[in-house]
Amino acid sequence: MDRPVVAIVQPFTSAAMIAPALRKAGISPVAVIDYAVPGWGSLFSSHVPGDFDAIINHHGDLAGTTERLRALGPMAVIPGLESALHLAQDLSDALTPAYSNVPELVNARRHKYLMHQTVAAAGLPIPRQICTSDAGEVAAWIEREGLTGRDLVIKPTSSAGTVGVSRAPGGRGWREQFDALLGTRNKLDEVADEVLVQEQLTGTEYAVDTVSHDGRHSITDIIRYKRVPFGEGIAVYDSVEWLPYDRDAYGDLIDYGLGALDAVGLKNWAAHTEIMMTPDGPRLVEVNARLAGAGNPAVTEIATGGSQVTRIVDVCRGLGAELPPGYTLRRNVMAVFLMSHSTGIVRNAEIYDQARELPSYHSPVHVVRTGDHVDASTDLLASMTMGYIILAHESSDQIHADREAIRKIEKDLIVTPDA
Numbered sequence: 001m002d003r004p005v006v007a008i009v010q011p012f013t014s015a016a017m018i019a020p021a022l023r024k025a026g027i028s029p030v031a032v033i034d035y036a037v038p039g040w041g042s043l044f045s046s047h048v049p050g051d052f053d054a055i056i057n058h059h060g061d062l063a064g065t066t067e068r069l070r071a072l073g074p075m076a077v078i079p080g081l082e083s084a085l086h087l088a089q090d091l092s093d094a095l096t097p098a099y100s101n102v103p104e105l106v107n108a109r110r111h112k113y114l115m116h117q118t119v120a121a122a123g124l125p126i127p128r129q130i131c132t133s134d135a136g137e138v139a140a141w142i143e144r145e146g147l148t149g150r151d152l153v154i155k156p157t158s159s160a161g162t163v164g165v166s167r168a169p170g171g172r173g174w175r176e177q178f179d180a181l182l183g184t185r186n187k188l189d190e191v192a193d194e195v196l197v198q199e200q201l202t203g204t205e206y207a208v209d210t211v212s213h214d215g216r217h218s219i220t221d222i223i224r225y226k227r228v229p230f231g232e233g234i235a236v237y238d239s240v241e242w243l244p245y246d247r248d249a250y251g252d253l254i255d256y257g258l259g260a261l262d263a264v265g266l267k268n269w270a271a272h273t274e275i276m277m278t279p280d281g282p283r284l285v286e287v288n289a290r291l292a293g294a295g296n297p298a299v300t301e302i303a304t305g306g307s308q309v310t311r312i313v314d315v316c317r318g319l320g321a322e323l324p325p326g327y328t329l330r331r332n333v334m335a336v337f338l339m340s341h342s343t344g345i346v347r348n349a350e351i352y353d354q355a356r357e358l359p360s361y362h363s364p365v366h367v368v369r370t371g372d373h374v375d376a377s378t379d380l381l382a383s384m385t386m387g388y389i390i391l392a393h394e395s396s397d398q399i400h401a402d403r404e405a406i407r408k409i410e411k412d413l414i415v416t417p418d419a
Helices: 013-024 038-046 062-070 082-095 112-121 135-144 174-181 247-263 296-304 308-316 349-357 396-410
Strands: 005-009 028-033 054-057 074-079 129-132 152-156 166-168 195-199 204-213 216-230 233-243 269-278 281-288 332-337 344-346 361-365 388-393
Touching: 005 013, 005 082, 013 028, 013 074, 013 296, 013 308, 028 062, 028 082, 054 062, 062 082, 074 082, 074 269, 074 308, 112 129, 112 195, 112 247, 112 281, 129 135, 135 174, 135 195, 152 174, 166 174, 174 195, 204 247, 204 308, 216 247, 216 296, 216 308, 233 296, 233 396, 247 269, 247 281, 269 308, 296 308, 296 332, 296 361, 296 388, 332 396, 349 361, 349 396, 388 396
Parallel strands: 005 028, 005 074, 028 054, 166 233
Antiparallel strands: 129 195, 152 166, 152 195, 204 216, 204 269, 216 233, 233 332, 269 281, 332 388, 361 388
16 A cells, blocks of 8 residues: 555444544555454444445454564554453554554553552552452452442443443442352443442543543543442433643643553554542542543544544644643533333334524434334443534533533433334
């Protein structure tokens, strides 16, 4: 190929936005995909084969995939999903080492327990945790740490979109949730052969989204989550609000997030770092070594004029050293996630048309239609069957008021069981 080549491994969800942007910049996008992985079926809806100049089907043969990609002469290999990290690391180390992350820390960027332990070893505080396949060890840990009667979180060591994550208020039912999760397969076909148990953090959750180049981190957006409890799940997204790059207001959050990236050896490409601001200061939820999901980069462009996608393209254009440390928030933006409290068929999705009259209404994203099947909004992937509405306005108060108006509209939603 005459143009520079960039490979994207598992270019699904938000990573699907990279290929068209690369093409627009005169760079040739290549996809590396393993079509045989059954858990990825639901992700293929975001994949547009025509966006790529070549598609390499990885059949589990690393040597073969490496040689097929080598023949195309890539300048960079970018992971699209967290489950792509190991393959992307191997390909990058072999073909584009200047754009690799620290290879010996790849597990710390994927395995949630190792991630937290690595961050703690770098001197950053983390929640108390244990990872094991033995419920008896958890019971002993709870007693030893003085966590009896305290809220706990039970989660897989590798997960996506809060799938498989549950909470045990006051510690009640943790053993049943532990046993129920152990040995299961998630939607990415990964087996939970161990379970991570942590003390539940309280406070306000944020995410710091970045693109890194040669160990230097550029913040593309800071977002604040509003979550609400739903059944046994840890929480579901109510809304996400884009915040200004303000070191006076968010300096501790920023320093902690960038320190976590350094700790886990993330030197290049995108990261979505989730942090809880607790009464005792910032605590890591997790580092996700990928773009922010759920279409976040497209919404970030509405808020700031740029995104993780545009800065990845800048790195591929040779402008990595010129990436700014932060961004300018041009207008207040919020994504309001629509929610269904049951699984079934939506009968009156037209109620959401009322939101178009709200002062801050901007645009819908994959909003459900009458007749669609939806899943109860127990995790992010299930929530995406409902879609979300983007609000944008010069007034922060207006977008908050309009979020509440959408929730009022939603009370009339009718979902009936599947026939």
